[in-house]
Amino acid sequence: MxxxxxxxxxxxxxxxxxxxxxxxxxxxxxxxxxxxxxxxxxxxxxxxxxxxxxxxxxxWPENGPAATASAPGGGPVIGLIAPSATYYFAEVIRGAHEAAARAGARLVLRISDYRPEEDKARAEGLLAAGADGLLIAPAWRGAEDQAAYGDWMAQLPVPAVLLERTPAPGSPLDDLDRVCSDHRHGVLLAVRHLVGLGHGTPLLVARADSPTALAVRSGYEEALVTLGLADAPAMIGTSGPEVDPARFEEAMQEVRTAVTEGGVTAALVHNDVDAIHLVQRLSELGVRVPEDLAVIAYDDEVAALGDTPLTAVAPPKRQIGRYATELLVSRLGSVQDDDEPGQHLALLPRLRVRASTTR
Structure with a gap:
């Protein structure tokens, strides 16, 4: 790119x-x-x-760069670093922008395009342009990215809030304010809904290429324990059809076999786009949704637009941006107090029921 x-x-x-x-x-x-x-x-x-x-x-200017990005009316300038401005993070950015406007602040956006090695340079640019505080959704795909590219965030000279990222427990970044979706709760909602409809242990079909995907996987295993499901976790790893078409097709064949030979009647799929592709491909393979397989998608970005509208878990994306911005503005507007505790806010996803789980 x-x-x-x-x-x-x-x-x-x-x-x-x-x-x-x-x-x-x-x-x-x-x-x-x-x-x-x-x-x-x-x-x-x-x-x-x-x-x-x-x-x-x-x-570098002797007294630092001029704050040329000042907000109208003298309000704070908030820098936002996001891995993307589309799909999931479009709503996060929208929520942050709305909250900044209400607070009289200016929001300045930088996109990392899922390149974690670029996050630090994006932050340096925002600080140089006069940002008073930072909202950061690092471009991590896994724990190894935090280890390789995360330490600089603990040394920032301005207040910062992490969005939709949970650092390793005990790491320096664990002391930062953060606002995240509770994906564990979102997965529990989905699995409990399917079990309540009379299905056995649902299948999980999920990628492993993002923090959300990894959180969905771990949340799935916890949900089975919480609900007392004795069956072993039934997880099929996949890749998006645009990333690895061959692996995606293998996953579709595995799902078909699980339904036709293994007695599986329900599945949770991360993410929406993969879920829509899955329903389309399964139809070609003779598996009907919801008659043969009830499907819940995770993200709820485009789930409602499928030929069969998909029941979906909806993380509170816009509220993530809003709450994180309000938290940062409060930090910028208060006198620094060493006794003021940091905050780790977990917002709960909701389940939106549609035709893909209704027989």
Whole structure:
């Protein structure tokens, strides 16, 4: 994916901030672009008061960059780093934007495109542009990404709130404020609903390529224990058809076999898009939803739009953005108090019942 000018500016600012000063020719090599491009970027950033220029070199302003991103009326500037601006995080961003507007703050967005190694540069760029606090949804896909790319967040010079990410217990990031969906509760709602309809242990069909997917998997195992289901967890790992079509087809065949030979009558699928693809493919393989298999999707982004509208678990995405922004604004508006406790807020998903679980 081609890097945007804003992303390149963030990387440039991060390099200069780290070094204090740098030659334009050196920056071009570090950024992998031409000297002409760097000179143009430096001119733009200098005009905004984010860098100082002197004879082929640039330096970090002595008193820090001018806060050029100030909000109307003098309110705080809030930087938001998200892995994507579409699908799940579109609602999170919308909630944050609405809450910022109500608080008289300005929200400035940076997108990492699920590249955790870029999160720090995005934060440096936001700080350089005058952000007073940060909302951060790191681009982690698993625990290894936090270990490799997460330590910098514990050293931020401004208040920060994590969104939809739960750091490793006991890690420095565990002390940060955070607002997350309680996916364990969401999975329990789904499994309990299916069991209440008379189904046995439902099948789980889920990816393993995001924190939400991993939380759904662990929540599924906990739900079986909580509900006293004696059967072993019936989990089928999959990949989205756009990522690995062959693996997706293998998973569909496994689901078909579980239904036709294993007596499975219900399934929870993460995420919505995969659930819609699953229903379509199973129909081609002779498995009907909901007659042969009741299906619940997880995310509720497009679940209602399937040929058979899908019952879905709906994490409170917009409220995640709203609560996190309100928490950050409260931190920015209060006198720093070492006795003020941090907050870990867990918001509960809801189950929206539709045709895919109704015979």
């Amino acid at each position: 081609r890097e945007s000018a804003a992303e390149r500016h963030d990387r440039l600012l991060a390099l200069v901030r780290e070094r204090g000063s740098a030659r334009v020719s050196d920056l071009a090599g570090q950024l992998g672009v031409s000297p002409v491009t760097v000179r143009r970027d430096v001119e733009t950033l200098a005009e905004r008061g984010l860098l100082d220029r002197v004879h082929g070199s640039v330096s």
